[in-house]
Amino acid sequence: MFAAERRQLILEMVRANGAVSLRELARVVQTSEVTVRRDVRALEAEGLLDRRHGGAVLPGGFTRESGFPQKSHLATAEKTAIADLAAGLVEEGEAIVVGAGTTTQELARRLARVPGLTVVTNSLLVAQALAHANRVEVVMTGGTLRGSNYALVGSGAEQSLQGLRVSRAFLSGSGLTAERGLSTSNMLSASVDRALVQAASEVVVLADHGKLGADTMFQTVPTDVITHLVTDEPPVHDERAATELQALADQGVQVAVAGPAAGDPGADPAGDPAPAGRQSRRDVPLQAQRRVNPPGSPPQLRSAAHLTAETAAGERARVADLRRR
Structure with missing residues (x-):
């Protein structure tokens, strides 16, 4: 060419x-x-x-939002790896909310295997992915259908989320920076995403490395509200993504980085064979000073494996408390 x-x-x-x-x-x-x-x-x-x-x-x-047909064909391997890793955060019997997006759609496909799960969503694509999961209850919001991303938006969607309380919200967006947090290009989508966040005890953002450092018009989740970020491994030369990841970790976000997807075993981002001993999916710990640490304490290392083990016991107690309520 x-x-x-x-x-x-x-x-x-x-x-x-x-x-x-x-x-x-x-x-x-x-x-x-x-x-x-x-x-x-x-x-x-x-x-x-x-x-x-x-x-x-x-x-x-500012970047603008792509339509679903374009987004569904972008960064497919990265979205698969992110969804695989994020699914490990979901416990049996949990109640969660899942926002709209192609990455959250990939996550939903994996959640179909989690028994006793309740998923609240404004996404037709997420609901469709879970439609035949016998052991998963799906709750749809109301609202007006936004055809570009198959999501329910508007006052009907926001009102249906009032009074709801779940353990976690899984959200995607158009851009993510340490300065502004998660953002999107559509005002109606941003408003519903903020309502989803209000319903959750923890917020998990799913964003491939191409969104790191990108800034879009409407803020949905400030950085200090984001509990976890699940992303893919950036190319070695992508200084912007690496800098943004460290800045997010420094602000207290627990960052989990997925390696190459399962369909590309052992490959690194450049397409070269992986060194001996490298797995097809790995967790990259980032040094991060957690907000809860006392002054002068050493930085903690966070990875998805650490993150999952750390929260499992606490989540069972939270789910039990939600059921009692």
Whole structure:
């Protein structure tokens, strides 16, 4: 493919999706990320897009929301790895809320195997993924259907969540930064996501590395409200994602990082064979000073395995308390 053809395709992808990672661009145009980075730099010089560490976005500073058809084909391996890891946080018999999104849809497919689970959602896609799960009860919110992401939004959705209390909320979004937290490009979606957060004791954000450092118009979850972040392993050269992950951890977010998806055993982000002993999915601990630590105490290391073991006993007690109520 000639450079002009490559750049035209890159431009079309960014216009269609609002934000695209370099990894995804390189995969689609079938070239290296180094070459794609050079193309993105040239397109930015022409004012046709804005360059971000690890990706490209529409010009203007804020990314816009993609429609479901575009999002469902982006970062599929990363979403699978994130969903696999996040499912390990859900205990038998829990009551949770799950927001709209393609990553939360992947999570829902895995939750179908958790007995005694109650899932409250405003997403038709999440409900569809759980429709045939005999041991899972699905509760849909009311609201007005938003066709671009198959979600129920508006005052009906928000009112149906009033008075609800569950153990955890699982949410996705369009962007995540340590400064603003989780954000989305649609005001109605943001308002319902805030109502979902109000119903939960803990908030788990699911975001692939391409969303790290991206900023969108409407804040949904401030950083200090996010309990856990489950993300995928960024490429080694993606300094933006690595910096953002550390900044989130420093603010008290428990970060769990999934390695390559199960469908790509042993592969690293560059596509090279994994070193001996490396598993297809791994937890990357980040040094993080928890808010509850006394001054001068050493930073704690957090990983998904640590996180899951740490919360399991406490969650059983919380679920029992919810049932009594």
